[in-house]
Amino acid sequence: MGVSVVIPAKNESGSIPALIKGLQALDALDEIIIVDDGSTDGTGDIASELGAKVVRHPYSKGNGAAIKSGARSAAGDTIVFMDADGQHSPEDVARLLERLGQGYDMVVGARQAGSQASVGRGLANSLYNRLASYMTGQKVEDLTSGFRVVKREMFLQFLSLLPNGFSYPTTSTMAFFRAGYSVAYEPIHTAQREGKSHIKPIRDGVRFLLIIFKIGTLYSPLKLFVPLAFAFFFLGAGYYGYTFITENRFTNMSALLLTTSLMIFLVGLVSEQITSLLYISSDKDSDKGEK
Structure with missing residues (x-):
């Protein structure tokens, strides 16, 4: 001790x-x-x-x-x-x-x-x-x-x-x-x-x-990536609403923003799983050391 x-x-x-x-x-x-x-x-x-x-x-x-x-x-x-x-x-x-x-x-x-x-x-x-x-x-x-x-x-x-x-x-x-x-x-x-x-x-x-x-x-990657994904989603949806009202069309920028929001969410989801695996591996190494 x-x-x-x-x-x-x-x-x-x-x-x-x-x-x-x-x-x-x-x-x-x-x-x-x-x-x-x-x-x-x-x-x-x-x-x-x-x-x-x-x-x-x-x-x-x-x-x-x-x-x-x-x-x-x-x-x-x-x-x-x-x-x-x-x-x-x-x-x-x-x-x-x-x-x-x-x-x-x-x-x-x-x-x-x-x-x-x-x-x-x-x-x-x-x-x-x-x-x-x-x-x-x-x-x-x-x-x-x-x-x-x-x-x-x-x-x-x-x-x-x-x-x-x-x-x-x-x-x-x-x-x-x-x-x-x-x-x-x-x-x-x-x-x-x-x-x-x-x-x-x-x-x-x-x-x-x-x-x-x-x-x-x-x-917790999702806690960081989810708010960012929602920000891009609402930005894309808002821009689509604006262009639909003013120009009656769906623009490439709206598609890009919405796609980006989806990609950010998926990256966060994968990162969450990887992080969990890292800590599971650490726990197993700790258990082996105790034995």
Whole structure:
């Protein structure tokens, strides 16, 4: 019944020492795992010298891949995930663990006002939270926070669903909601990151669209696609009514809009079935692991 801290790190030699020392001062932790994701600045060696367990990737595989490697290596029944860039404070770990002990399966550190990296990132995260809240029917305070505490057994059920890139927080949160697990949020304040950010504007923009799509497809695709299909249907029907009254004919645009509504609905229906199969597969893998 131990607690493992998993920290993915790529070229974070400047911030790793203070983070590890801060975590070592806490009594509640049993092991600190640094996943060195192909660093070239000696991040792994520094962590090892300070007494942390180091899992090394021979080359950079991505933040999500590092999370998966760390989760597999963790010995504790509870895992604390943190970023290595100095934004997350070790002092907040105890509060997240205490909240988990109140009957939750995952507790997420919800960044408060002024803790976002930029205005653009803050607006994007606000949109993510609103969409995720609509999809799940629960208030999602911070969908993309990488600071979270989870029960290892439950987290491992969804390991195959996690991407190797940066959107593992989104995937894991939506997966926990879909499975009916209990998720809570604990307010935190993040510091300014140390070192150079690995975020790039163009790539970040593409990821923004992918996360929006992932939010819908990971929980209930029909809840996202049906309103969109109805919007196109009513637009097509309305345009047909207008052209029928004014020109007494059925136009190609009306046909296109109505056909599009049908296609969107069918895509949502197929996505719903695929999503269900993904979670059925995760449940079967979990049952095999328990046996």
